[in-house]
Amino acid sequence: MPELRKDPLIDRWVIISTERSKRGSDWEEKVVHLPSRGFCPFCEGNESRTPPEITAIREPGTSPDQPGWRIRVVPNKFPALKAEGDLQIHQQGIYEIMDGIGTHEVVIETPLHNTQLNELPVAHLVDLIKIFRERIQILQKDPRFRYILIFKNSGYAAGASIEHSHSQIIATPIIPNQVLQEINGFKKYYIKGKQCVLCEIIQQELAEKKRIICWEKEYIAFAPFASRFPFEAWILPRKHQAYFEDIADNSIVELAQILKNVLSLLSGKLNQPPYNLILYNLPRFEKKKYIYHWRIEIIPKLTKVAGFEWGSGFYINPISPEQATEILRKNPD
């Protein structure tokens, strides 16, 4: 029997329809390799083929845009948004238009072409998280930027155009509507429930146990009750924290560990699936930090978004989060 489940953060319904997983071609694997361009601009030694680096974690004594780095942040060569232009909204008849002001940075996560994020040592992931924290702290000082989004596209089906492991940072001049909706959802819940909705969800997940993928002392990873996608996973601090960039140094090791664990489980059980990783964070100028709770969402791309999802905003998920958790937590035979 299909079930409708509502996401408690925003008014989004999801259809959990396990029957759909019996369809013929749903689970046929299609690994589509990127065309070999015989050259990777993100590999060590090819530093001159990206725009000059913004920052990097390097061996002592090495120079910018030279080999010797472990993580490198560069401007996107084909940016979705640019630093120039004005912030005015212009009217063209009924339409509104503005210059595409913002930044678009690429974080090259490793100098090695064939190493996936989950294969990097925890200490390396610690450095990566510190880079994310630093870039948010710096970019949020620019008053033109209203929102800073950190995300990762891994694999062709997840929209990566380059295979080499990397994430991206985009700063936008407008708070995206979807982010506003979520913040409003948190506010609405706070008024009703007198606490942060994600704090309450964590309590229920710890009590029910059936959707918890793994945990550390300070972090928890679970499959959300209203998962839109098979094997969707959320990682979040167990204690309330609104701003990701407030994360303490000694807490980053645990976050790196749980991130590695979740990605390794997905990779091991689902044969390195394409996925998107997204950081949901409260913009700094939004001061109501008691209402919001940051999180990392990981969404493997095993199903396609089709006409029904586009037309309704409902998602059809053929694998329940309880099933997904069971599969991820099962010990290998």
Added chain:
Amino acid sequence: MPELRKDPLIDRWVIISTERSKRGSDWEEKVVHLPSRGFCPFCEGNESRTPPEITAIREPGTSPDQPGWRIRVVPNKFPALKAEGDLQIHQQGIYEIMDGIGTHEVVIETPLHNTQLNELPVAHLVDLIKIFRERIQILQKDPRFRYILIFKNSGYAAGASIEHSHSQIIATPIIPNQVLQEINGFKKYYIKGKQCVLCEIIQQELAEKKRIICWEKEYIAFAPFASRFPFEAWILPRKHQAYFEDIADNSIVELAQILKNVLSLLSGKLNQPPYNLILYNLPRFEKKKYIYHWRIEIIPKLTKVAGFEWGSGFYINPISPEQATEILRKNPD
């Protein structure tokens, strides 16, 4: 210079970033064929392999679930929603859940396996549109169904699990949030602009001309100003009409013609791209018919939805609607 454009129907911003189209793998074509299962349940002669037909357009003298049909409507064998269950919302701690009540029908558009929708004669498309109209009229009488969505997934990348040309009808027990948002957007605009927002858009498009793909006396097809996807196309009646199912018999021929024209242009210029087609319609119980204007959206799936889109609800489109229109309207050499 990238541009931010706002959709006038809902508060959705789109980034038109033509620079992004220069990226290496963006335009690499990947045609992934469905696995040949050696058998198609939608082909003529295989009627027994679908659930019993709901309705069909048949040659006189032929029987249900036998050959002799041109269009056939059957229940989806793997439905996302089902007719049984109750309409109560149940609380599970913080979460809300309800039975997945609804219907899920498949409209098999032709008995021929390798014929695409745009290749069917206009008279055949007329019959198809009449079937859509009839199914909406019948399903909307069921008080359990709050919204009826008609859509089509064509091609693997668009989420089709079966290659044989078909569309789908899903009735849901809740008005999807996205539909509500759009209706509210229409209402908001009506209060401000004293007319239907799409009526005003049509006037501006007819004046500017640069996004009009083609037209008939009663219908217009254009690339929307804030297109989320390359070659996105909207088809709508030039005269205000809220409910698709109110379309008159003598008007259906023109709608069939413009639908065929738009799909043929996309197929010809973009080599039969995967696409989703979605009908946006006002639910019947919503009586404010002066505010809403039905439309058909066609979205070719040439780009991938990636982390940025998931995290922000912003869409990055590497082809402007003006460029797309120019390409579609250009005469073949």
